[in-house]
Amino acid sequence: MPDPTLDTTAPAKIILFGEHAVVYGEPAIAVPVASLQASAVIQPSEDGFKIIAHDLDAAIVRYDPQLIREPLQRTLTLLQQHTGQSLPDVEIHLRSSIPMASGLGSGAAISTALARAVTQAMGTPLSNETLNNIIFEVEKIHHGTPSGIDNTVIVYEQPIYYVRNCPIERLKIGHPFKLIIGDTGKKALTHVAVGDVRALMESQPEQTQQHISAIGEITVAARADIERGRIHDLGHLMHENHRLLKELTVSSPELDRFVDGALAAGAIGAKMSGGGRGGNMIALVDEQHSEAVMQALKRAGAVNLIETLVY
Ligand code: PMV
Numbered sequence: 001m002p003d004p005t006l007d008t009t010a011p012a013k014i015i016l017f018g019e020h021a022v023v024y025g026e027p028a029i030a031v032p033v034a035s036l037q038a039s040a041v042i043q044p045s046e047d048g049f050k051i052i053a054h055d056l057d058a059a060i061v062r063y064d065p066q067l068i069r070e071p072l073q074r075t076l077t078l079l080q081q082h083t084g085q086s087l088p089d090v091e092i093h094l095r096s097s098i099p100m101a102s103g104l105g106s107g108a109a110i111s112t113a114l115a116r117a118v119t120q121a122m123g124t125p126l127s128n129e130t131l132n133n134i135i136f137e138v139e140k141i142h143h144g145t146p147s148g149i150d151n152t153v154i155v156y157e158q159p160i161y162y163v164r165n166c167p168i169e170r171l172k173i174g175h176p177f178k179l180i181i182g183d184t185g186k187k188a189l190t191h192v193a194v195g196d197v198r199a200l201m202e203s204q205p206e207q208t209q210q211h212i213s214a215i216g217e218i219t220v221a222a223r224a225d226i227e228r229g230r231i232h233d234l235g236h237l238m239h240e241n242h243r244l245l246k247e248l249t250v251s252s253p254e255l256d257r258f259v260d261g262a263l264a265a266g267a268i269g270a271k272m273s274g275g276g277r278g279g280n281m282i283a284l285v286d287e288q289h290s291e292a293v294m295q296a297l298k299r300a301g302a303v304n305l306i307e308t309l310v311y
Helices: 071-083 106-122 128-143 149-156 190-203 205-228 231-247 253-264 287-300
Strands: 008-017 028-044 050-053 059-061 090-096 160-162 177-183 269-273 280-285 304-310
Touching (some): 008 106, 008 149, 008 205, 008 231, 008 269, 028 106, 028 205, 071 128, 090 106, 106 128, 106 149, 177 253, 177 287, 190 205, 205 231, 231 253, 253 269, 253 287, 280 287, 287 304
Parallel strands (some): 050 090
Antiparallel strands (some): 008 028, 028 090, 028 160, 050 059, 269 280
16 A cells, blocks of 8 residues: 655745846745645556656656756656665656746645655655755756745745755745735746846846846845835835846736736835746735735736735
8 A cells, every 4th residue: 555644745935035046046936836746656567667847748757867958867867876776666647736837836845745755655755955955956957046935935835035055045934925826827938037147247237237136135135024024025026127127138918918907906015026027926915905906917918817815
């Protein structure tokens, strides 16, 4: 009988402040989105290790160490290297309700759920610190030079104030607040936007650095407001952060339209989130305006809306 304790999960994530600037050493704030999850269920297997990827038409994935640019394979290779063990004779059923390629960390969450399942089945569960290092390596396949914020929030499942190469700081939430995540439905590759900001940094270093530093200051101020529960003060910080990301060329007409629509419908604040050029935006709302903001985002063309409470 499979041991039900071997089922593992990992949440989605969303960045609240500091995306892109975090690549240059500025802080960023991100939180888990618990309503969206990747999960792995372990069952005994009669024909060796295999993964059943239910969101890819139940495709059966066998281990192939040659496929070094494939995230699941890379995860399996790193786990075996780290534990010194070969893969156990189990089948792992992988599922995810997290939309892909839209800045919600779907890849990192799937790899995290898989890694937890495999190492539990091996009898060698990993510490969050070790797991985080492994998922960071996997993230490099897609993101090139990731800051590490995605894997950190997903592995630790906590709101985080993140500075590259610094110890992880848990963010205290002074007062719970509600976010609506609006999906433009436009897929965008984070590493392309990150590369374009890097090109901007080379062609216009002074101005770009000013924008990056200003985003860092906003994130520091946002941390203080979040920790003290001053939720209404976050509105203008989100507005400013969005404006600066626009200057860095990583917003898009859709994202701008969503942000304007959410604000006109009474959101406390709104901004794009993650790599940009598409993907998701977030609106900070109070109960009174929540429904109106959702309707406004639908009218603006949102293909998916997720409500999440940050606490
Ligand atoms: O697109 P997302 O949500 O995976 O976020 C990327 C965040 C960036 O700051 C743009 C890049 C990074 O590695 O931190």
